[in-house]
Amino acid sequence: MAKVTVPSDQQAEQYQISPDYVRISMAAAIELGLKPGRINRCNCNCINLLQNYPEGCYANCTYCGLARERPGTPEENTFIRVAWPLYPTDLVAEKIAEREANGGVGRVCISQVQDHRAYDDLVNMIRRVKKPAPQVPMSALVSATTLNEERLHVIKEAGVDIIGVGLDAVTEDLFEETRGRGTKGPHNWEYHWRIVRAAREIYGAMKVNCHIIVGLGETDKELVDMFYQLKEEQIAGYLFSFNPEPGTVMQDLSRSPIHRMRRIQLVKHLIENQGLPREAVSFDDGGNIARLDAPDTVVEVAVNTGLPFMTNGCPDRAGEVACNRPYGSYRPGEEYRDYPFVPNMEDLVIIRQEMRLEEVWANLDSPVVSHSLPVIN
Ligand code: SF4
Ligand code: SF4
Structure with missing residues (x-):
């Protein structure tokens, strides 16, 4: 990301940043009536939100459009391939409450980025959504590096019932190469697993999920081993497909x-x-x-x-997949990698x-x- 020179304690005046502002997936913006249009063949019933800071994310994952050293400003870049428009958090919360009163929202998810403000802001944003829509099921897709056991308890008390962790890579070596030491990024495999297992204890069986990306350089066997491990620990595994983002370190790699x-x-x-x-x-x-x-x-x-x-994702109140992330693993016009509906x-x-x-x-x-x-x- 381009270097931001405004000190962080002055950024709220100059930028539209979290917790007062939040990015929202295009599918969710359409679903809440904030944007016109419709997503082909998709019942998009999960409101996916993303924290917003001028620097994007302080981590440096080699495949990610928000990574610190990716060229360009966050405004020029996209996160997971389609634009995520920015709105006041309270407006989004109001729209969620309206939708709750008119048929219900399947789930709301707030994604953290790596930033020193991300934990406090996550709790603040959960409370802002829960205040007008107390019954709406909420997930937090956390950056494990920002958390500890006490913080996991606070997030639960604020109203989140499912924790997602972007593990992404399925082996320690691959994790360190794409997200940790090899990228001069802050993430650490052991610490991610500490948070995953602490969350499993605090939130319960199948209330924690690991996002896993197919195509970062792992073998099929490594993926299959991870599926068995997660099943044994009663942690959900949600698949994504690597798709090269222009401007990232992995931009020239092919998809699986x-x-x-x-x-x-x-x-x-x-x-x-x-x-x-x-x-x-x-x-x-x-x-x-x-x-x-x-x-x-x-x-x-x-x-x-x-x-x-079909897309793997957190469930709605009836146990059906709510988070189906159209265009999360493929671009508009490309073949489906995962289907956001029953094929x-x-x-x-x-x-x-x-x-x-x-x-x-x-x-x-x-x-x-x-x-x-x-x-x-
Ligand atoms: S921590 Fe998440 S948002 Fe930040 S660079 Fe890594 S994958 Fe992207
Ligand atoms: S699968 Fe769950 S944790 Fe992951 S983005 Fe969707 S709602 Fe959030």
């Missing part, structure tokens, strides 16, 4: 091939929902999924529901072609691999 993304999504779903045993997935020497030993009844049913390929029959035809499952799947129910079952939707 789509067949990889689809297979990872399927295996994750089978682990989480069907008890897929560890020995059912084998890997080649490069750590790529080489074989999936699973019955036709399990795999075909899972694929036919379309659920493995229909036509989508499933595309998904099957993309996944090329026959290359790795040993169908245990039949000597002949069959992909001709009717699609249920």
Whole structure:
């Protein structure tokens, strides 16, 4: 980011910064009537908010559009690929309350950035939303580096029931390379896990999630190991797909091939929902999924529901995914990486072609691999 010369104690007068101002995802701005338009095929029921400071974020993650050393000002840059307009926090809170009174909001989430003001401002902003809309479920996507156990308790008391942690990288080496020491950034793998596990204790089973990005340089095996670990600890894992941001250190890297993304999504779903045993997935020497030993009844049913390929995210009051982040993992006009809705029959035809499952799947129910079952939707 371009260097900001105004001292932080004078920035509130010159800039529209948090806690008085907040960025809001375009989908949420449309949903609250703050922007015109609509998002194709998306029931966007989560209001995703993001803290705003002139410097963007003091961390320096190599793939992130808010990173400290990315060139340009925050106004010129985007966060997760589409613009996040800025509004007064109290106006957004008022709109959330209006929407609550007229059908309800699925969930509100406030994302922290790395900044010395971020913790106090997060608590302030949670309270501002909760005051006019006390029943609305709230998540905080935290920057673990700004927190400790006591702060996690305060955030809960302020009204948050789910904590999200941007782990993003699934191994310590990759984390340090993309977010920690290797970037001269403040983040530390061990400390992130301390906060994840403290939050798990304080908030409860499946009330903490780790965001995980596919395509930062990890192997399939490392991802699968992480899925089993999270399941064991009753922590949710929410997948994202790396998408190179112009101006970032990783801007020239390619995305993961789509067949990889689809297979990872399927295996994750089978682990989480069907008890897929560890020995059912084998890997080649490069750590790529080489074989999936699973019955036709399990795999075909899972694929036919379309659920493995949907966006993972925090739930609404009924337990349905509320946070479906349209354009979180792909740009407008690109193929869906994750679907912010249940894929229909036509989508499933595309998904099957993309996944090329026959290359790795040993169908245990039949000597002949069959992909001709009717699609249920
Ligand atoms: S801490 Fe989050 S917002 Fe800041 S640079 Fe890293 S990924 Fe981006
Ligand atoms: S999944 Fe969505 S609502 Fe949940 S913590 Fe992540 S960004 Fe926030």
